[in-house]
Amino acid sequence: MKVLHIITGLDVGGAEQQLRLLLRHCDVRSAVVTLTEPGPLAEAIRADGVPVTALRMSGNRDIGALPRLTALIRAGEYDVVHTHLYRACVYGRIAARLAGVRTIVATEHSLGASSIEGRPLSLGTRALYRATERLGHGTFAVSATVARRLAEWGVPARRIHLVPNGIEPGRFRFDAGARARTRDRLGIPQDAYVVGGVGRQVPGKRFDAVVRAVADNPGTHLLLAGDGIERVPLLRLVHSLGLQNRALVVDPTVHGVPDLLSAMDLFVTASEDEAFGLAALEALAAGLPVRYVTCPAVEDLPPEAAPGARQVAPDQLAAAVREEHLAGPRRLPPPQAVEHYHIARTAELVTARYLEAHHRGGLFRRRRTPVPAAVPRPAGPAAPAAQEAAAAPPAAAQQAPAPAAEDTPATPAQK
Template identity: 70%
Template sequence: MRVLHVITGLGVGGAEQQLRLLLRHLPAECEVVTLTNPGAVADGLRADEVPVTNLGMHGNRDLSVLPRLARLIRAGRYDVVHTHLYRACVYGRLAARLAGVRTVVATEHSLGETQMEGRPLTLATRTLYRATERLGSGTLAVSETVARRLDGWGVPPARVHLAPNGIDPEAFAFSAAARLETRDRLGIPQHAYVVGGVGRQVPGKNFDDLIRAVAANRDAHLLLVGDGPERTPLLRIVHQVGAGGRVHFAGSHEHPAPREPGVPDLLSAMDLFVSPSPEESFGLAVVEALAAGLPVLYVACPAVEDLAPQDAPGARRVGGYELAAAIRQELLAGSRRMPVPAAVGHYHIARTAQAVMALYTAVTATAAGAPTPLPAPASSGAPTAPAQDSPGAQPGTTALAPAEK
């Protein structure tokens, strides 16, 4: 099966990283087109031997990209066109229809209650989304929360299918050696209690609240992993609250330079993970932290909230105003590693790939006139793939030995 993935950009971001990981597990011949910004993830895809084409779009209203994308789709003779992110969904569905391709699937990565991809939702955005959604064969929601939001937008539930974001759990397993080396490299005392946060440094992520909460706990350090337009304002806040010696910034580290710590190493260096964002579509960084055995505090995380409480016992929801007190409570409990919970196995990338392939198979069969039913819609509550045991799960928590602190 030949599949063309169309995405708005390939800079470092959650949807972009998720696409690269997914393509490593999809049993299909895949190519990628980016409308603009062929960044670090494009380099990573090419390193994985996935062909990447950049259309060089100059803005949201650069209509010249539409005929060029249609010609590319027509020439490629693809079985499925799969779109990712708002702009690519709008242009990709239209271009596929112009190219005569009816088997178009979209993944909705970032639909919040009041914003999409970090931008406020408007009536025009919603209207254009719904109009072009009808041109596709179905939409994959990354969480049940997103599926419910699509239903609220008026997208027919039968057209929405669940394919949660996924991770490779083994890649995030705790490493005592990485903990020691990463702390040494970043200048973090080995004995320090380290609170961590991972994500794009943009206003909606509320990392400013996390900085203030850690500053209120003088025995704690903060390790922020990521980059973005809010980096300078966040540095200013660190100075204002007098926490300069206790707040450590690390870059995006999706593609670290040789010998530089990657996200799994940075998670090993932490003692507590905090997600302060009040609005999320999934919460992938929380799942990665759980795979590393970290206790987690979160303000909003559909990945956890959509599951039974016992599937992620180490994750606790708190209000943004409670962060300082909640961090203090965890600090007093001491540094420890939690057993890898069932939630991690539930979000294995192999399950995601299986759900995506099931929809590909169904829509191509339907287009060919075969009587193959579509996968159960997200609203049915049916599982997308057989359950898997969580890798590395253990019956109890493990306190860090003094030499590892």
């Protein structure tokens, strides 16, 4: 089976890293197309043996990329096209439909309550999402929270399937030697209490709130790993608060996330609008106590699945840091949640969906009774019944052959 993954870009982000993991664990022939420049992950994926093609679109409205993408898909004779992130889903589903691909699916990585991929949702964004969603055959929601949001948008429940993100737990296992080496390399005292965070430095992640929480707790140190448009403002904030001697903002591609997590004592995520919470899950795998504002990966499971993680109100971050600092550093055994979200399990679910689609001639055929989901759902609320919404597709989408009536595959949704 040949699968083409289409993604907006290959910068270092959660969706991009998740794609690389999926490629390494799915037992199918794969290729990748990035709509923008190759990005830092392109070479890593190529080194894993997966070809990567960059379309180098000039922007969201570069319609000229559509015929090129369609031709590329048609020439590859792919059995499945799997899209990731908003722009890739819009262009990828239209192109795959024009190319006559048998099965078109999407993974919804970043649909928040009021934003998608860190950007505010607009009526236009939502309308285009729904219009192109109907050109595919199913959407993989990375959490039950995302599944509910898709249903609230009017995506039919029969086309929403829970396929959680996954991690390689062993990669993040605490390493005392790495802790000492990383602290020494970064100039962090070995006995310092280090509060940390990892992720794209964009406004929605609210790393500024973590900086302020550490500023309110003298004696604590801060270690943030990531990059993005908020990096320079964060550095300015560090200086304005006088934290130059106890706060660092570093590049995770240089130092490595596992080593950085080993160097931390407490992991804090301040985002108020998450789709999953991959960084928090990696921190749990490293044995760190985690304090979060929003984290569906944890919230969608029973409390005993991640006893080291605790939700805090946005205005209580400083108090949470203070409480943990007073308790002193501790390392916890990786909780049940870590194995629940093992990437091997995620890859099995995705591969099973591919094979089911291939043998049935389309992922989820339209029926009066929804097809039962074969994907096991974690304990917690399941995706609610969806309302069928009738959004008119944009001009480009109208040219694409629509799925047939009652017996034809339905559609996916994605960013």
